Structures are given as C-alpha cells and as structure tokens.
Amino acid sequence: MILQRIFALVLLAVCAALAVMAWPYQAAFSYEPVGPRAYPLLMLGLMSLGLLYLAIRPTPIVRKDDEPELDRETLTKIAACIGLLLVFAATFESLGFILSAILAGVPMARLYGGRWLHSVVVVVGMSVFLYWLFDRVMDVPLPLGLLSVLEN
Amino acid sequence: MDTLSYLGQGFGVALSPYNLVTALSGTLIGTVVGLLPGLGPINGVALLIPIAFALGLPPESALILLAAVYLGCEYGGRISSILLNIPGEASTVMTTLDGYPMARQGLAGVALSLSAWSSFIGAFIATCGMVLFAPLLAKWAIAFGPAEYFVLMVFAIVALGGMAGDKPLKTFIAALIGLFLSAVGIDANSGVYRFTGDSVHLADGIQFVVLVLGLFSVSEILLLLEKTHHGHQAIKATGRMLFNLKEAASVFVVNIRCGLLGFIMGVLPGAGATLASAVAYMTEKRIAGTSGHFGKGDARGLAAPETAIGASCCGALVPMLTLGVPGSGTTAVMIGALTLYNITPGPLLFEQQPDIVWGLIASLFIANIMLVILNIPMIRIFTRILAVPNWALVPVIAIITAIGVYAVHATTFDLFLMVGIGIMGYILRKLDFPLSPILLGFILGGLMEQNLRRALSISNGELGILWSSPISMGVWALVAMMLALPLLRIWRKRSQQRRAMADA
Numbered sequence: 027m028i029l030q031r032i033f034a035l036v037l038l039a040v041c042a043a044l045a046v047m048a049w050p051y052q053a054a055f056s057y058e059p060v061g062p063r064a065y066p067l068l069m070l071g072l073m074s075l076g077l078l079y080l081a082i083r084p085t086p087i088v089r090k091d092d093e094p095e096l097d098r099e100t101l102t103k104i105a106a107c108i109g110l111l112l113v114f115a116a117t118f119e120s121l122g123f124i125l126s127a128i129l130a131g132v133p134m135a136r137l138y139g140g141r142w143l144h145s146v147v148v149v150v151g152m153s154v155f156l157y158w159l160f161d162r163v164m165d166v167p168l169p170l171g172l173l174s175v176l177e178n
Numbered sequence: 179m180d181t182l183s184y185l186g187q188g189f190g191v192a193l194s195p196y197n198l199v200t201a202l203s204g205t206l207i208g209t210v211v212g213l214l215p216g217l218g219p220i221n222g223v224a225l226l227i228p229i230a231f232a233l234g235l236p237p238e239s240a241l242i243l244l245a246a247v248y249l250g251c252e253y254g255g256r257i258s259s260i261l262l263n264i265p266g267e268a269s270t271v272m273t274t275l276d277g278y279p280m281a282r283q284g285l286a287g288v289a290l291s292l293s294a295w296s297s298f299i300g301a302f303i304a305t306c307g308m309v310l311f312a313p314l315l316a317k318w319a320i321a322f323g324p325a326e327y328f329v330l331m332v333f334a335i336v337a338l339g340g341m342a343g344d345k346p347l348k349t350f351i352a353a354l355i356g357l358f359l360s361a362v363g364i365d366a367n368s369g370v371y372r373f374t375g376d377s378v379h380l381a382d383g384i385q386f387v388v389l390v391l392g393l394f395s396v397s398e399i400l401l402l403l404e405k406t407h408h409g410h411q412a413i414k415a416t417g418r419m420l421f422n423l424k425e426a427a428s429v430f431v432v433n434i435r436c437g438l439l440g441f442i443m444g445v446l447p448g449a450g451a452t453l454a455s456a457v458a459y460m461t462e463k464r465i466a467g468t469s470g471h472f473g474k475g476d477a478r479g480l481a482a483p484e485t486a487i488g489a490s491c492c493g494a495l496v497p498m499l500t501l502g503v504p505g506s507g508t509t510a511v512m513i514g515a516l517t518l519y520n521i522t523p524g525p526l527l528f529e530q531q532p533d534i535v536w537g538l539i540a541s542l543f544i545a546n547i548m549l550v551i552l553n554i555p556m557i558r559i560f561t562r563i564l565a566v567p568n569w570a571l572v573p574v575i576a577i578i579t580a581i582g583v584y585a586v587h588a589t590t591f592d593l594f595l596m597v598g599i600g601i602m603g604y605i606l607r608k609l610d611f612p613l614s615p616i617l618l619g620f621i622l623g624g625l626m627e628q629n630l631r632r633a634l635s636i637s638n639g640e641l642g643i644l645w646s647s648p649i650s651m652g653v654w655a656l657v658a659m660m661l662a663l664p665l666l667r668i669w670r671k672r673s674q675q676r677r678a679m680a681d682a
Binding site: 103111130165 | 228569588
C-alpha cells in the first residue's frame with residue numbers, strides 16, 4: 027500500500043516536471059491550430075488524474091503463490107544483476123562484444139546459481155557462438171573491441 | 179470471388195520454397211522461444227525484427243517469419259504448461275488446469291497433440307473468418323477520416339481497460355505512459371524537440387525495439403532472479419504420441435464453438451487470448467455440467483482454451499491489417515516491424531500490396547499445419563529444452579537481448595536506455611501494473627496525435643469535428659460503454675458482497 031502511494035506520488039512529480047518541460051514547446055511558425063504542446067500535456071494531465079486517484083485509494087496488490095516475499099537477499103541480487111547489465115552496456119563497445127559478454131555473463135550465471143566451471147564454459151562458448159552467428163552469418167555488425175587485433 | 183483469387187495468389191506467395199523455409203524456421207524458433215521461461219511471443223517477435231531486417235528479407239517474407247514465430251511461441255507456451263504445470267504466459271493458465279492432469283495420467287503425448295490440433299482448428303476457423311471479413315472491413319474503413327481514426331484509437335485504449343477487468347485504473351495509467359512516451363523526440367509537424375533533454379540519441383524518439391526488450395526481457399530477467407530455487411521435473415512424454423479419432427471427435431463440437439468465440443474475442447481490441455481462453459473454459463465447463471470432470475484431466479477442458487487461443491491470435495490480426503490499429507501487445511510489435519519496412523497497415527494495404535496481406539493470411543494456414551506436423555516427432559526434443567537450467571539460460575537471454583537492441587542503431591546509449599526501461603518495467607510489474615498497454619499506447623500514440631492534429635487542422639481548431647460524423651458518434655458510444663463496464667463490474671461485485679453479508 028505504502029509503496030504504491032510513494033510510487034504514485036513520485037510518478038506524479040515526474041509528470042509535473044515533464045509538464046513544466048513541455049510548457050515552452052511552441053512552433054516558431056505554424057500552419058495548424060494544434061501545436062506540439064497540446065498532446066503531451068493532455069496525456070500528462072490524464073495520467074496525473076489517474077495517479078492522484080491511485081495515491082488516495084491504492085488498489086491491493088494480488089500476490090501470486092509462487093512469488094516469494096522480497097527480502098534483503100533478493101534485493102541485493104537484483105541490484106547486482108542491474109549492475110552487471112550496466113557493466114555490459116558500458117563495456118559493450120570498448121571491450122568488444124565477446125569480452126564484455128563474458129565479463130557480465132559469467133557473474134550473472136553465478137547469480138542464478140550456476141557453478142563456476144559450468145558458468146564459464148557455457149558463457150564463453152555462447153558468446154563466441156553468438157558472435158559468429160550474428161556478425162558472420164547474419165550480418166548484424168557487432169563490435170570486436172580489444173579482440174580486433176586477432177583479426178587478420 | 180475476388181477474395182478467392184486473391185487468396186490463391188497469396189498461397190502462391192506463401193508456397194514459394196523460400197517462404198516455406200522461412201515459415202518452417204519461424205515456427206521452430208517460435209516454439210523454442212515460447213518454451214523458454216521468460217520469453218513469450220512479444221519478446222520473440224521483437225527480437226527477430228532487427229534480425230529479419232539485417233538479413234535483408236523482403237517484406238512479405240519478414241512478415242511471414244514474424245507471424246510464424248508468433249504462432250510458434252503460442253504453441254511453445256503450451257508445452258511448458260502441460261508438462262510442467264507452469265504457464266509460460268497469462269493466456270495458457272487455463273491450459274494447465276486440465277492439460278497437466280492429463281499428462282500425469284500418462285497422456286502427455288495425447289494432450290500435446292490434441293492441444294496442437296485444437297489450436298489448429300481454432301486458427302483455421304479464425305483464418306476463414308479473416309478471409310471473409312477483413313476485405314469487407316477494409317472497404318468500410320476507407321470511409322474513416324482522421325477524426326474517426328482518432329476516436330477509434332481512443333476506443334482501442336479504453337477497450338483495453340474495460341476488457342482487462344480486474345485493474346482498469348492501472349491499465350489506463352500504463353496505456354497513458356505508453357501514449358506519452360511516443361511523444362518523445364522531434365515533432366514531425368513543427369520540428370520542435372520534445373523531452374529529449376538535448377540528447378542526440380533521443381532526437382528520433384525511443385526506439386520501439388528498445389522499449390519492448392527493456393520492458394519484457396530485462397524485467398523478466400530480474401523477475402527470474404526471485405525464483406532461482408525451484409526444481410520442477412518435467413513429465414516424460416511417453417506412450418501414445420497422437421490422439422485417436424474418438425478423442426478428436428469428442429472435442430469437435432467444443433472446437434467449433436470455442437473457435438468462433440475466440441475469433442470474435444480476438445477481433446475486439448483489448449480482449450485477446452487471455453480473456454478468450456478464460457471465457458471459453460468457463461463456458462465449456464458450464465455446458466458440460468456434471469458430465470465433465472473438468473480440472474481432473476478432461477479433454478474438453480484442454481481443447482476449449484487452446485482452440486480459443488489459436489482463434490484469437492489470428493483474429494487479432496484483423497484490426498491490425500484492416501485498420502492499422504493493433505489490439506494486443508504482439509500485434510503492436512508486428513506493426514512496429516511493418517513500419518520499419520515502411521509499410522503502413524490500414525485499409526489501403528489491401529489495395530496497394532495484396533501480395534503482403536494475402537501472403538500473410540495464406541502463410542498462417544501453412545504455419546498452423548506445420549506446427550501440427552512438427553509437434554509429433556519433435557516433442558521429445560522440446561521436452562529436453564525444458565530442462566535447461568536458469569543459470570545457463572538467463573545470461574544467454576541477456577546477451578541476445580543486447581544484440582537485438584544494438585542491431586537497431588549500433589549505439590550503447592540504447593543499451594543503457596534498455597536497462598533503465600527494464601528497471602522501470604520491473605517496478606511496474608511488482609506493483610501489479612500490466613505492461614502490454616504501455617506497448618499498445620506507444621504504438622497508437624504517434625498515430626493518435628497525428629490524426630488528432632490533422633482532424634483539427636481540417637476543422638480549423640473546431641473540436642466539433644471529433645463527433646460530427648455518424649461513425650465517430652457510434653464509436654464514442656462504444657467508448658462510453660467500455661468506460662461504464664468496469665464500473666458496472668465493481669458495482670455488481672459490491673452488491674454481491676452485500677448480499678453475501680446479508681445471507682451470513
């Protein structure tokens with residue numbers, strides 16, 4: 027309940043900030059009666075109304091049976107997973123696809139309960155295979171990064 | 179008569195060896211994707227968009243591929259629900275009710291093949307319905323002006339909340355988030371940069387693939403983290419693999435009834451497979467009365483939701499192709515794919531590019547037949563895929579998702595954006611918000627704003643144009659009805675509670 031109220035209020039604040047941001051949007055010269063400002067403001071206004079109602083009367087969250095309570099351990103894991111995804115994104119171009127996939131993928135496999143050896147074998151194998159599959163076979167260009175020295 | 183000759187032409191397109199191979203690989207990929215936990219039709223189709231584009235497939239083949247993946251995913255979802263009792267997605271919840279008990283009675287192969295058969299009949303009925311009604315609807319839709327389109331899109335959004343039932347307010351908020359997000363980027367009419375924060379990367383808006391993969395794949399990866407400790411044993415599919423004639427005959431009437439029902443539910447925006455399968459199951463349970471053993475492995479209880487899902491999937495393509503207004507998350511993704519190819523779905527598509535439309539319809543027939551045939555020899559292999567543990571699966575999903583996002587623009591900004599959207603999606607999911615309305619809103623948002631502005635330009639700012647024609651009046655009436663529906667449901671629930679209180 028309380029989480030939902032906080033969420034609704036935070037999103038409400040975001041809406042307000044976005045509305046302030048949208049206020050000066052005006053076409054320099056225009057041939058049509060509706061400018062670029064009206065539609066986003068309309069959407070933000072409707073959303074705010076909905077959020078306001080939600081903040082006042084939150085609806086109960088139905089928890090499924092197989093969904094465990096969020097404890098500290100799970101939350102740390104989720105934070106770690108988000109961190110790994112960010113590392114993956116940050117090193118994607120500089121290290122190259124294969125290395126960054128290994129860097130982020132092996133700890134991620136560990137996070138989901140894999141053994142060290144298994145995780146390393148699967149992730150290294152899959153990153154090389156996927157690089158070959160996408161970059162070489164399917165023509166989706168992926169960065170090689172540091173490994174580009176090996177080429178030629 | 180025209181329709182038939184067009185359909186023949188469509189089969190000509192779909193039966194070319196190249197497209198047959200495309201459809202076959204599409205159904206295979208789709209089935210595997212649908213099998214894996216955390217990947218559903220929406221992710222499957224979204225992941226393939228950049229790849230289909232990179233492969234340089236011609237538009238009709240790309241569309242056939244995506245449709246085949248869509249059907250394959252729906253099919254794959256049922257394997258895990260029958261053998262593991264874990265519904266891959268919301269629409270297959272009803273399948274587990276009777277499918278899993280059947281599998282435990284040693285009829286796993288029969289249950290799987292019967293479900294494939296049911297879904298085939300459902301899809302067949304719906305495809306016939308599509309052949310009959312789609313051209314009529316398309317002809318009628320030409321009479322739609324910008325004002326009518328705007329109202330129609332309002333209806334599609336409102337119907338989402340009205341049909342979804344239990345949480346209309348959250349559905350509306352989610353849809354509005356999507357509608358708003360579509361406004362990010364440069365405004366096509368005036369050239370004003372909106373909500374970009376002076377970032378070059380946001381100038382042409384949030385990429386559709388980034389939004390989809392962030393919302394669905396990344397948030398799913400985070401959700402899977404909560405459930406690392408469950409060891410489910412898949413039931414071995416042994417014995418008879420194929421249902422016999424008696425079993426097929428016993429569910430045939432159910433097939434026909436639920437096929438028609440599923441088609442109608444599929445065409446309506448917002449209803450979709452989840453609702454169709456639930457309604458079908460409940461209806462059949464009531465019709466069977468005491469003669470059935472629903473919930474304990476009744477073949478009818480398996481056939482009913484499966485037929486309805488198969489039919490509603492194909493039915494959902496009708497509003498997408500004829501009006502350009504998607505009714506479900508997956509069809510929204512397909513519209514996103516079409517716009518990549520510069521194809522605008524809508525009434526004119528039937529006249530200008532009949533090859534694409536009818537090729538797609540014909541390939542739906544073919545993909546369905548392929549699924550039934552594939553199912554029998556492949557069940558054993560598919561069940562083995564179910565045994566892949568999460569620790570091996572999740573990193574691979576993450577890597578493939580990143581490839582899909584990177585393939586669109588080749589910038590790391592999109593990767594960060596995807597992670598951000600994923601976190602947002604995870605929070606929304608934890609708070610019980612449905613995610614597919616965001617997607618639908620995002621696709622409809624751009625069209626909605628354009629049509630609204632065009633309509634008001636025609637009338638020179640007069641708001642009256644929005645309800646001046648009989649068509650728009652009719653659609654507004656439907657909108658009002660859809661808005662009243664959740665209120666009515668709440669009111670009925672309350673009065674029921676009051677009665678229960680009085681009885682006690």
